[in-house]
Amino acid sequence: MKIFAKIRFYYGAAIITLIAAGIMVPLLFFFRSKHNFILHYFNKVIIFLIGGKIVTHGSRDNSTNMFVINHQGIIDIIAMEAAEKTDMQWVAKKQLFDTPWFGYLLKLPQMIEVDRENKSGLIKLLRHAKDTKENTNRVIAIFPEGTRTEKQKLLKFKAGTRLIVEKLNMKIQPVIITNSKKLLNEHNKTAHSSTVHISYMETIQVDGSDKEWYSHLQHLMQEKINEEHNKYERER
Numbered sequence: 283m284k285i286f287a288k289i290r291f292y293y294g295a296a297i298i299t300l301i302a303a304g305i306m307v308p309l310l311f312f313f314r315s316k317h318n319f320i321l322h323y324f325n326k327v328i329i330f331l332i333g334g335k336i337v338t339h340g341s342r343d344n345s346t347n348m349f350v351i352n353h354q355g356i357i358d359i360i361a362m363e364a365a366e367k368t369d370m371q372w373v374a375k376k377q378l379f380d381t382p383w384f385g386y387l388l389k390l391p392q393m394i395e396v397d398r399e400n401k402s403g404l405i406k407l408l409r410h411a412k413d414t415k416e417n418t419n420r421v422i423a424i425f426p427e428g429t430r431t432e433k434q435k436l437l438k439f440k441a442g443t444r445l446i447v448e449k450l451n452m453k454i455q456p457v458i459i460t461n462s463k464k465l466l467n468e469h470n471k472t473a474h475s476s477t478v479h480i481s482y483m484e485t486i487q488v489d490g491s492d493k494e495w496y497s498h499l500q501h502l503m504q505e506k507i508n509e510e511h512n513k514y515e516r517e518r
Contacts, residue, residue, distance in 0.1 A: 290473035294332040294466045296355065303383055310390040317391040318369040322355055325363035334433060334465045336365045341481035346455040347415055350443060352436060352503060352518055353425035355469075357462035361478045362423065371414055373407070373424040373442070394422065396442060404445055412448045422446070426500075432469040434518060436504050444496045447488050456483040456499060458506045460516035479516055481506060487490035 301324055309320050329336060334357075349370070351358060372388070376397040388395070394410045395421045397403035414420050424446075426439040442493065447454055458481040463469070465476040483506060488495055508517040 284472070286410045287472035287474060290333075291466065294473045297331050298328055298466075300333075300385060307386045307390070308385060310386065314390055321363045321391065322367060325360045327467060328360055329364045329478075332466065332473065332503065334361075334362055335477040336480060337477055338365055338480045338482065342366075342482045343453075343455050343485040344482045345453060346421060346485055347450075347452040348422040348424060348447065348454045349453050349457050350424060350426055350499065350503075351457045352459060352507065353427050354428050354432065354459070354463040354518060357424075357466050357478065358430075358459050361459060361462055361480060362457070365480055369418075369420045369465065370423045371418075371420040373422060376403075377430075391421070396426075404442055407442055408445055408449055411452075412450055415450055415452070422452075430468070432443060432463065432467075436500055439496060439500050440498075447496075448490065451490075453483045453486065453487045456503050456506075457481065458483065458503060458511045458518070460507070460508065460518045462518075466516060479510065479514075481510070 295468055306324050310317055313320065347409050349362070351362070362370065370393055371392070373394045373396055374388055376395050379388050379395045394407065394414070396407045411422055414422055426443040427437040428440040428442070429437070431437050446452060460479045460481070461476050464474055465478055466473045483502065486499065487493070488497045490500070507518045510518065
């Protein structure tokens with residue numbers, strides 16, 4: 283069974299590569315104004331072809347400015363794009379933008395680049411986020427942990443998310459994704475048919491009165507992750 287799970291992983295990786303690089307990038311080159319439809323539609327195709335399903339829980343708040351999401355791997359992004367109709371603007375590290383060919387999946391839809399190795403990176407991130415909030419209808423999507431992890435416990439949240447939210451008075455909606463690494467696990471290179479669960483938590487409006495809101499947010503998200511695992515055996 284483990285051999286079969288390994289084969290499924292490489293099949294899934296091939297499907298993602300083929301559709302992302304062979305179909306989505308060329309379409310984004312020629313139909314940039316249609317990027318939202320292209321990303322949503324073809325990510326749905328990917329989920330279907332690799333044997334996945336998506337179930338959403340909770341109420342999605344249409345007034346939110348930002349999704350704050352836990353992160354395990356590439357399926358988190360694919361699942362959110364497949365489940366949502368929202369035009370999301372993902373925050374991603376500079377190294378991903380510089381990736382040959384695949385970087386266009388971020389550049390062409392004008393996602394937000396953050397350079398963690400540059401001291402001015404946070405200032406640039408804040409400037410881009412401000413422009414998005416004031417001049418577009420896009421919702422910023424960010425992983426506050428800053429990187430993927432295979433652990434159940436959330437990594438300590440990075441400063442970038444807090445900076446954006448506090449400086450721009452953002453209305454945020456935490457989102458918990460579970461079972462995505464069962465569908466495609468980039469850590470141990472296995473894959474299984476699986477249902478990815480996306481849980482929308484209660485929206486938070488940060489107004490500056492609660493100085494501990496960021497640590498409180500991490501605590502709430504960790505509680506939800508623990509609940510998903512303990513009640514339903516869904517891993518994050």
